[in-house]
Amino acid sequence: MDGTSSILFVGDLVGGLGRRTLLALLPAIREQHAPSFVVVNGENAAGGLGITPKIADELFAAGVDVITLGNHAYHRREIFPYLQRTDRILRPANFLASQPGHGSCVVERDGVRLAVVNLQGNVFLRSGRVAFSEIDTILEQIGDGADHVLVDFHAEATSEKVALGWYLDGRVTAVVGTHTHVPTNDARVLPGGTAYITDVGMTGPRGGVIGVVKEQAIESLRTHMSVRFETSEDDPWLMAVLVRCAARPRRAEAIEPLLLPWR
Numbered sequence: 145m146d147g148t149s150s151i152l153f154v155g156d157l158v159g160g161l162g163r164r165t166l167l168a169l170l171p172a173i174r175e176q177h178a179p180s181f182v183v184v185n186g187e188n189a190a191g192g193l194g195i196t197p198k199i200a201d202e203l204f205a206a207g208v209d210v211i212t213l214g215n216h217a218y219h220r221r222e223i224f225p226y227l228q229r230t231d232r233i234l235r236p237a238n239f240l241a242s243q244p245g246h247g248s249c250v251v252e253r254d255g256v257r258l259a260v261v262n263l264q265g266n267v268f269l270r271s272g273r274v275a276f277s278e279i280d281t282i283l284e285q286i287g288d289g290a291d292h293v294l295v296d297f298h299a300e301a302t303s304e305k306v307a308l309g310w311y312l313d314g315r316v317t318a319v320v321g322t323h324t325h326v327p328t329n330d331a332r333v334l335p336g337g338t339a340y341i342t343d344v345g346m347t348g349p350r351g352g353v354i355g356v357v358k359e360q361a362i363e364s365l366r367t368h369m370s371v372r373f374e375t376s377e378d379d380p381w382l383m384a385v386l387v388r389c390a391a392r393p394r395r396a397e398a399i400e401p402l403l404l405p406w407r
């Protein structure tokens with residue numbers, strides 16, 4: 145294993161605009177940063193909610209190594225069998241065992257094995273098991289079967305994400321937060337060597353309210369009446385982080401946010 149591996153992790157793709165933004169910007173990002181692995185959160189990829197087999201296939205064809213999900217994993221029924229049979233698409237590992245899919249996988253490039261784990265928070269989100277104990281079990285299962293480990297922690301509360309970062313510091317390469325769709329300004333390598341950010345942000349319309357047409361979100365909040373939400377098409381950005389892995393297993397050298405407008 146060399147010390148030059150790096151991971152591009154892309155925050156929640158929102159709708160067709162989010163997908164188009166990723167596909168449009170990925171070649172230039174590859175050219176500039178040459179990431180060894182590309183991991184994308186796709187829980188909002190299908191019209192803002194969930195993901196379909198066709199969209200997942202499209203992302204894999206574009207060179208995405210692993211797709212992670214979150215609380216919208218099951219919005220589209222047609223994805224259930226796909227989640228069962230496809231290794232490289234993950235729903236949170238701490239869902240109930242009876243729920244379709246699985247929560248971790250290992251991918252390999254140039255002799256470097258990257259384990260990706262998807263976890264969901266327990267504060268304000270419904271998850272079958274506690275994320276903190278689940279990750280202990282998974283790391284034990286992975287054993288020495290991976291050189292690096294990336295955890296996508298899909299959670300609402302910043303406190304819960306910060307706590308998991310500390311809990312895993314020195315045990316995994318990176319803990320990256322998703323779900324709020326708003327990037328946080330706290331990317332850093334923790335003292336034990338784990339790259340951490342509370343939220344990567346989203347890839348999609350920055351001109352909306354976390355992906356929704358802003359007028360509709362405001363109307364809903366202002367009137368407390370039922371408002372039909374549509375995905376905004378306004379001001380697409382790609383929000384991601386680039387994690388540079390250390391030569392030492394399961395440690396990071398650097399984490400750098402990438403916040404890029406498209407068009």
Ligand SMILES: [Fe+2]
Pocket residue numbers: 156187188214323324325
């Ligand atoms: Fe999301």
Ligand SMILES: [Fe+2]
Pocket residue numbers: 187214215216298322323324
């Ligand atoms: Fe979410």
